[in-house]
Amino acid sequence: MSGSEICLRDGVEVMLIHPAYKDRVEARWFHPGFWGARARPVDSGGRGSAWFISDDDVSAVLREYRRGGLIARLSEKNYVFTTESRVRSFAEFRLLNRMVGMGLPVPRPVAAMYRKINPLRYEAAIIVERLENTKPLADLVSSLDDEDWYRVGRTVRQFHDAGIQHADLNCFNILLRGGEAFLIDFDRGRLVGDSAPGAGWKKTNLDRLHRSLSKVSGDADGDSLRRSWQAFMRGYQSPLSTPGAA
Template sequence: MRRLNKCKIRILLIGVTRLVSELCIRNDHNALLVQAEFRNKVSVDWFNPLYWGRNAVPVTSGGRGGAWFLHIDGGDYVLREYRRGGLTSRVLRRTYAFVGEDRVRSVMEFRILTTLFAQGFPVPRPVAAYYLKLPALRYRAAIIIERLADTTPLAELIDTRSDADWHRLGQLVRRFHDANVRHADLNCFNVLVRGSEFFLIDFDKGCIMPASKSSRWKNGNLKRFARSIKKIAGEQVLNKVWSAFEHGYNGSVTA
C-alpha cells in the first residue's frame, strides 16, 4: 500500500488553556487522524481486521456489526466501521456522501471524543480515525478507540442495578446535557458499567450543541433512553427504575 505523507500537527483548543494535538496524515485517497502519542505506530492497515488475525475478535453485542476488539502490544482497543441501518443499508451499507473532511463521521467522532476525554468525561479515549475517499464523492470510514476495561453494557445488567446506580446514571446524563453534549443514540448498549461507574460510548453523529439552541433535544435524548429500557426489560422495569434516574437527572439529593 502506498505510504502516506504530507504530515502535519493540528492543535485544538480545549476549554481555555488545555491543548490537545492530533496528527493528520493524508494522501490522495486515504486520511488518518491520530493521537500524537500513537504517531509512527498507526497505519491504514490497523483498520483492516484481517491484518490482526486472531488479535481481532468480533463484537457481538449491540450495533450493526462491523466492530472488533483488538489486542495490540499489550493494549486493548475497539475498531469500528461506520455502517448504515434501515432500508438505505441495502444499497449503501458502508458508504457516505463526502462533503468535506470536517463532516466525515469518523473525524467528527474522533474530535468530540478528544474534547470530552480531555475535559474528564467518562468516555473512551480515541486513538485514530480513518476514511477512504471513493468515486462519485463517497467515502468509507472507521475509528479505533481504547477499550474500557472490565465494563459490561447496561443492557445486560438492567435488572441488577440499584436505585442508587440509576440515580448516579441520571446525574451523569445531566452532566453531559449541562455541557450541551448531544449523544445521537442514547440507549442501553451505549452505556457501559463498571461496578458503580458508568461510561457513554458511540458518539457517531453526536455533537456539542450551541448554547443558543433550543434544549428540546435533551428531552428527546431522555425519551430515546427510556424507550431502550422498555424495549429490553419491559414497561414494568422501566417504571421501577425511571424514578431514581429522574431524581438523579433533576438534581435530587437522594434516589
C-alpha cells in the first residue's frame, strides 16, 4: 500500500481507495442500483457503462469496464485475470493518482474495484471525482473559436510532454470548462519512457483525435474543421515545460 491508496478486501471484491475517502467507500458504491435516483447515466460518450453519482458531499462518476466491438458479444464485462497489478481498474486508478501528482488536468480517483468471476476472469469498475460544469469537446465542436482550440492543443501537448499515452484520445474524452481543458478515461493509458517530439505514439494519438473530430463535426466540406485543427496544432506545437518535472 502506498500513501495515495488503501487496499481493502470485502468478500469477493477487492478495492483501492483514495485516502480522502478511506472511511466512506463501500463495495456497494460500485453497483449503480445502490445509488437509485442519485445515479444518472452519462449521456455523452458513456456507452451505457458510466453514471454520474451523488450524495450529500459526493459528486463522482462510476464507470464499469466493458468491451467494445465483436468480442463484446462473447464477453462484454469479463477480462482475463493475470495478476492484481494488471487489473484495468487498478492500473487506471494508479495512473490517475500519478497524473494528479504531476499537476495534469485529470479527475482525482476515488476508488477502484475488481471481483473475480472465476480463477481466470474478473469484472471491474472505477469511481472518479466529477469535473463539475464541464462539457465534452464533442458537444462544443461547432461553437469553439481559435483560442479555444489553441488551449485544447496545449493541454494535449502537456500530457505528451509528460510521457502520458492516452489509449483512446477522442473528442468525448476531452472536457472543457471556460478556459480549461481536461482529459478523462485513461483505461489502458500508460506512462511511457519515450516522450521525444517524434515519438510514434504521439502521432497515433493525434490522428485518432482528428478522426473523432471528423466524425462529429458535421462539416461537409471540411473547411471549418481544417481551420479548427490548425489552431489546435498551433497550441500543440507551442513549447511548454513538462508538468511535475523535477
